[in-house]
Amino acid sequence: MKDSDIAPHTNKMYVKNEAAGDRVNKAEQSLLNKLIRCSLVKNGNQVEVQQADPKSPLFSAKTFEELRLKPELLKGVFTMGFNRPSRIQENALPMMLAEPRQNLIAQSQSGTGKTAAFSLAMLSHVNPENNWTHVSKRSYTPFTLPLKTVSGVFMSACLCSVERGIKRQEQIVIGTPGTVLDWCTKYKLIDPKKITMFVLDEADVMIARQGHREQSIRIQRLLNKSCQMLLFSATFEDSVMTFAERVISQPNIIRLKRVEETLETIKQFYVLCRRKEDKFIALCDLYGCLTIAQAMIFCHTRKMAAWLASRLIEEGHQVSLLSGEMTVEQRAAVIERFRNGNEKVLVTTNVCSRGIDVEQVSLVVNFDLPVDMQGNADNETYLHRIGRTGRFGRRGFAVNMVDSDHSMDIIRQIEKHFDKKITKLDTSNLEEMEEMTI
Incomplete structure (x- = not known):
């Protein structure tokens, strides 16, 4: 697929509506962290x-x-x-x-x-x-x-x-x-x-x-x-x-003391797609070629997360869904099941973008790229999302789905902010997929 194959630039009104997304409530996130902590955090x-x-x-x-x-x-x-x-x-x-x-x-x-x-x-x-x-x-x-x-x-x-x-x-x-x-x-x-x-x-x-x-x-x-x-x-x-x-x-x-989080243990890629069905196919190709312990997939809205979780379950994957309409106690139970390995894939919105450490997560997928209310790259959320992998010094993979000129622009903004190149990946090319794990 060529760069020109992706969908045209998304209109601004759509971007602003999507940016509202499933926003994190600070109080709920704090309580969620309290419920799921089973040991002290080791802060570097x-x-x-x-x-x-x-x-x-x-x-x-x-x-x-x-x-x-x-x-x-x-x-x-x-x-x-x-x-x-x-x-x-x-x-x-x-x-x-x-x-x-x-x-x-x-x-x-x-x-x-x-x-x-x-x-x-x-x-x-x-x-x-x-x-x-x-x-x-x-x-x-x-x-x-x-x-x-x-x-x-x-x-x-x-x-x-x-x-x-x-x-x-x-x-x-x-x-x-x-x-x-x-x-x-x-x-x-x-x-x-x-x-x-x-x-x-x-x-x-x-x-x-x-x-x-x-x-x-x-x-x-x-x-x-x-x-x-x-x-x-x-x-x-x-x-x-x-x-x-x-x-x-x-x-x-x-x-x-502020210490910039390192991305050195995380390999970052982007995949060109045209629509959500293409994203889903690329995701299945990705999951089929990699040896993955557990994966977290981030969507921007509850509706998209529910659709994706349903499609993955149809394909026979063990999937759990986490989004903002759930109570804090329900979210804590889902995260605990994921941490214990009951499900291998967690589809979630931003309610799980920070503070959740699961040692076995080796792949994070941004099914939808994180953007702010102005439609620009939300670099902080991106860092927290992909930071769910590569934990405890282990190697991890982060794959970003790009489905428009605007999404490609978001990738460029993220590259510039973190001064780190995000590599293009063709998930239909088995040889290329094997090389990414080297």
Whole structure:
């Protein structure tokens, strides 16, 4: 097939409509990652620490014993199977437990142990003999798991609902910003002046909702200036830092040094097609010629993903389908089945483009190329998609289906952005297919 054989340039209105696609909801993606994590993420990024007081000695803990935790907490940590602090824990916990108390803004992705870190800090500051709230944690959704995963010894209660008129005596309260604000102001169930630690988790997810951002600021204004402030976020976008600076004064800052993800272990190709049926034929040729452990195929819309999954099942492939109309729990179950090898092919939209590590994935196919709302190459999504293969230093393949002049232009934009050539591939040529694996 020649370059001239592909379909003509796609009109702009079609591009913009398609670009809406199956967009990732940050809150749902964060919860999905929590549900499917079975172990700590090994992050290759180095940690950069910026201290509020540069003269203060920098201290990190390589063992939990160095933190001088209460014996009951240390026992709980070891009982849960934590042998040594993760990277975020060894840098953040000494700051969170220091006297005098220090404020902290920390960047840490889901699965790196940050929940256990601030839970240990919460539990360390709690005095069980005082029957009032010491610690308040804000989350974008009521979530009672964090404290239970560390130790139940000092956990009095994690509240997701309250009975009106009854003053809260629990030492630790967890809730959404709106609910906790009501407890402090409308129902007078919590005295904000007695709160000694204020934790904002998943800040990048939470501030995406205008109401949560403003509610958190209102709560912060009710607290004593001596209240310890902790903020955690997976990303340090400008909006996150602007928000953090409004609610936290003189913070220590822990951030991940930016390391560009390498594509050296991933061979990238593109295949010229005319329509979706040609894409499907090329996909079958590709799958028939390669020794593939597992494959992930990305489509732009739910409709296309459903059509492709149905066609592959008709061809006898073991296929699972993942898209945005499914609940988070349903998506987690599908990913778990795929990870366990129950299905060899996962057809998905962007809901699975990031944060999902499956060691056996050797092939990623962009059945539809990722584009932004303007119809240009979405380079970040492309990186996250093809990054599902080539994991853990293994070799992987990424194949892009090109069905128009516009799609070819997207390929050129991606090549320019990553300064890496994407090789043309003829899936009907068996000899060429064999050479690609060398």
